[in-house]
Amino acid sequence: MPRALEGSQAVARAVGLCRPQVVSAYPITPQTHIVEGISRLVADGALHCEYISVESEFSAASVALGAAAAGSRAYTASASQGILLMSEVLYNIAGLRVPLVMTCANRALSAPVSIWNDQQDAMAVRDAGWVQLFCADIQEAVDTHIQAFRIAERTEVPVMVCMDGFTLTHTLEPVELPEQQQVDDFLPPFHFSRTLDPSRPLSMGTLVSPDYFSEVRHTQHEAVLATATEIESADRDWEAATGRGYGGLLQVRGDPGAVTGILALGGVLGTLEDARDEYPECSAVRLIKLRSFRPFPVDALLRACEGLEDLIVLERALSPGGPGILWPEVRASLCEMERPPRVHGVAAGLGGRDIPLSILPRLLSLSGNPPGRFRIIDLEPERLPREGAHD
């Protein structure tokens, strides 16, 4: 029976169903409700877990690292400035190949201060070596967290589940929470192959000379690429058990036969789907929901883009002075196609700017034109006070 739950509460319950033994976190909007929810589960005896309230995100990630290395399932969550503060640890966790799951409640980065949603934080740690899965709605966030533990633990690659702050964390939707038994059947107890154990001492985090460094990094690269299979099989098996699947690495929605496509990450996909109903003349659009941003699913993307003449990449982050973040990756991947589509790159909805349904016709108006340079598409420069306006 689905029931109305706030996104954060639903995710807290989903994480609880995965029976983490150690959770450590530091509060930041819009992640707070998730970790408050988990603390509540622990306080009420619904979850047997060490909940560790640390003094910073740096320690939140470090405690989770230590706990997983010592053989316990561990979890943390953060957003925005917290992601940046823990970024050094995130790289380290991935390099050490410690299986962990964390939530990133996506939020803009300061300055200027914004507590609102975009995906700059996740993009800032794009290269950390984590699997990054983006969720389009609350139900997907619930199910993806459960899948994430299995993916991380089978591959020894950490998984970051990204869900848009406020639009997913603070809204209510009818959500189906799985039964404990379903989760237990899907997710076996945690076992880490290289756990710290005095009876089998090993050294982790050693100094690697240039003689081996490239090979070690190559191994990590291959390992992250190889998670693709686990991401797909986790989603498939979960779908078999619950009837809910999300396409594995990516999902084609909208009109799969359309020759114009829009590719995006996260909750904005829901907006675009609603916009198809609102603007029937715009319904001939293929919506590509990139679920897995890392590993970047080149093969799945090539298949999803078959027959497209235009692909509009909609980003929720900005690399100031750069050519976009997602756009160049998509373009480079599609070079392999015999007849690649024109790929247009735009950003919208930065720092919580509302993405209205009318974004759809606006995006589609790009198709047929030669792709220009990357730009922010929903700018309203007239909103800024002009310098000297009072003189």
Place this chain on the structure above:
Amino acid sequence: MTEAQTVRIEHLRRRQPRFSGLAPGHRACQGCGQALAARLVTEATGPDVAVTNATGCLEIFTTPWPESSWRVPWLHSLFENAAAVASGVEAAWRMQGRESKVLAFAGDGGTFDIGLQALSGMVERDHDVLFVCYDNEAYMNTGIQRSSSTPHAAATTTSPAGSERMGKRHLKKDILGIIAAHNMPYAATASVAYPSDLRTKVRRAMAVKGPTFLQIYAPCPLGWAHGGELSIEVARLAVQTGIFPLIEMERGRVIGVMPVREQRPVTDFLRPQGRFAHLFEDHARAREELAHLQALADHNIERYGLAGEAPQRFDSEGADTVHRGGVRRG
């Protein structure tokens, strides 16, 4: 092998300390105080431990992949998070019902400076971890830069002595005072010059359930610019001059001090070390700084009540530590 030889080897085996967590063959400099200290610590803890190690010399010289000197499970994550990673290991083991002890190792940089916040959090949250600071009074791994543990007037590569400066301008941070303010169940200073005292303190810390702290004075011949053969001598002089008092604390209260039977002048400690060479030049500011350092040593003697009742020629390896209450074990 003859019978006599067998007996001899058995005899030697028995004389060897039971266990050392740090195997020989690592790449520390000759006379490295930290290498000796880490060996002494793990001899006293025994094998039923895990170590989280902050970035620094100890981490680097023990683990050039694919080799490692560690005979205990060992995890190096980063420079500033040894205490936080140790907290995580400890929490996991607590959940698993495991009794093994977690040790966090860090240099003075990883303790006094960049790791202080994580250490404070670990203590506040009451994790059952023994945190060991190997204090060599500078960032040695990166080439002898000043830390907040560097003593006043010592020259480092970022506090050099020159016509305008007499080495480091500021005082060594009172880390034990900070630890004391955390109401730590047990904290102590120790020195590689007093190995049996050091081992005893490790054993006491191991017996405590909760956070404990050891600051171990660990000369660095490279950074302090003295001969490798002088490490123990310099460490002993630091104690005998009052520069580095050996004390024990429970819940912030001093419960034991190793008396200084016959206080030596600080110049005895300073002279063998190149980092203080500028203090022995013939000018007024050098003399002023020498007087300043002597005053600091005298202050320590007074603050901790180190002056022994009867002057004795030899120090006592801690056997005559003056106890002032407390619930020390072992």
